[in-house]
Amino acid sequence: MDPFKFQADNRLLFGRWNYIIMKELLSGPKRYSDIKRTLPITGTALTDRLRLFEAENLIMRRLYPEMPIRVEYALTDKGEALRPIVEAFERWISHYNEG
Amino acid sequence: MDPFKFQADNRLLFGRWNYIIMKELLSGPKRYSDIKRTLPITGTALTDRLRLFEAENLIMRRLYPEMPIRVEYALTDKGEALRPIVEAFERWISHYNEG
Numbered sequence: 040m041d042p043f044k045f046q047a048d049n050r051l052l053f054g055r056w057n058y059i060i061m062k063e064l065l066s067g068p069k070r071y072s073d074i075k076r077t078l079p080i081t082g083t084a085l086t087d088r089l090r091l092f093e094a095e096n097l098i099m100r101r102l103y104p105e106m107p108i109r110v111e112y113a114l115t116d117k118g119e120a121l122r123p124i125v126e127a128f129e130r131w132i133s134h135y136n137e138g
Numbered sequence: 139m140d141p142f143k144f145q146a147d148n149r150l151l152f153g154r155w156n157y158i159i160m161k162e163l164l165s166g167p168k169r170y171s172d173i174k175r176t177l178p179i180t181g182t183a184l185t186d187r188l189r190l191f192e193a194e195n196l197i198m199r200r201l202y203p204e205m206p207i208r209v210e211y212a213l214t215d216k217g218e219a220l221r222p223i224v225e226a227f228e229r230w231i232s233h234y235n236e237g
Contacts, residue, residue: 124230127222
């Protein structure tokens with residue numbers, strides 16, 4: 040495993056705020072505004088991350104033909120496969136850090 | 139869960155190079171030089187991280203009364219409890235990224 044290639048994967052899930060975005064989407068498809076509300080980051084920063092997640096095939100964007108158009112973000116299979124890792128890490132945090 | 143408190147835990151395991159140091163120690167106690175050899179970071183950067191891990195009770199330092207003194211770093215129970223998370227993340231990486 041090339042440690043540098045790894046760094047990209049590592050930061051994809053666990054980079055600054057990325058983990059929180061993933062957790063939001065693990066609780067179901069979300070609109071941009073739903074995700075934005077949970078994070079103290081700029082719209083640009085969130086848009087960049089969502090584009091990165093999409094490029095890495097972790098999430099997909101769904102357009103609903105409504106007026107105005109509704110856009111939702113949802114996890115792909117690859118994104119959904121992170122669930123056990125995130126849940127295990129959450130258990131570790133609550134067991135060791137909030138005990 | 140306070141997202142800012144969370145950021146500290148998150149970066150503890152998955153920050154820059156921290157994950158690779160943890161993986162080294164998951165394969166058994168290591169001497170400083172053993173860990174240093176696997177990472178393209180300065181001695182100071184490694185020492186800082188090991189001190190942080192120690193302060194967060196993820197690792198412990200063992201001194202062996204030899205001449206010269208031998209120092210080894212090993213995981214604590216809290217550090218060892220990260221094993222399933224690291225192993226699950228490794229499986230995810232190899233399944234989705236190197237397939």
